[in-house]
Amino acid sequence: MDNKQIQTRLGIGAMALSLFLILAAIPNWVSEPSNVPHLVLSPTFWPYTLSALMGLTGLGLFVTGLSQSAGGAVIGDPIPDSRKGYLRLAAMGLVMIAAMFLMSRLGMVWTSMLLFIASIVILRTRYPIAALICAISVPLVLYAFFAHVAGVAIPQGDFVRLP
Incomplete structure (x- = not known):
C-alpha cells in the first residue's frame, strides 16, 4: 500500500x-x-x-x-528488528503501571508531565525540544483551565500543590 x-x-x-x-x-x-x-x-x-x-x-x-500522485514509497514493510518494538511496548506498559502508583502521590499534573517525558525518551521523537515544552506546558494549561475556569477539582499530590 x-x-x-x-x-x-x-x-x-x-x-x-x-x-x-x-x-x-x-x-x-x-x-x-x-x-x-x-x-x-x-x-x-x-x-x-x-x-x-x-x-x-x-x-x-x-x-x-x-x-498525491500514485505510487511512491511503499509503507508497511516489515521492521527488520521487531525486538526493539517489543521492548518499547514493555517499557510503555511499565510507564502506565508507574502512573497508577504515582498519581495519588504526585497528583495528576506532575504525573502527566513525568509520563509525557518518559514517553518522549521511550519513543525517541524527532523533535525532543518541542515535545519537552509540550510535556511541561500542556498539563499546566489544562490544569489552569479546569481548576480556574471550569471550577473542576484536579487531584493534587502530597508534595507540591498548585495554586
Whole structure:
C-alpha cells in the first residue's frame, strides 16, 4: 500500500467515525443536564468539538491523498528488528503501571508531565525540544483551565500543590 492509499483510507475512516459520533453516539450515549450555565461546561461540548476536529482532519487527509500522485514509497514493510518494538511496548506498559502508583502521590499534573517525558525518551521523537515544552506546558494549561475556569477539582499530590 502506498502513501496515497493510506491517506485516502485514513481520511475516509476518520470522516466516517466523526459522522457516527456526531449523529449517533454523542446524542444517544452522552447525557446532558438542562441547567448547564456555560456551553463549555456541557458534557457534550468537548465530544462534539473533538469529533468535528477529527472530521476536519479526515477531510484534510482525504484531500491530501487525492492530490498525491500514485505510487511512491511503499509503507508497511516489515521492521527488520521487531525486538526493539517489543521492548518499547514493555517499557510503555511499565510507564502506565508507574502512573497508577504515582498519581495519588504526585497528583495528576506532575504525573502527566513525568509520563509525557518518559514517553518522549521511550519513543525517541524527532523533535525532543518541542515535545519537552509540550510535556511541561500542556498539563499546566489544562490544569489552569479546569481548576480556574471550569471550577473542576484536579487531584493534587502530597508534595507540591498548585495554586
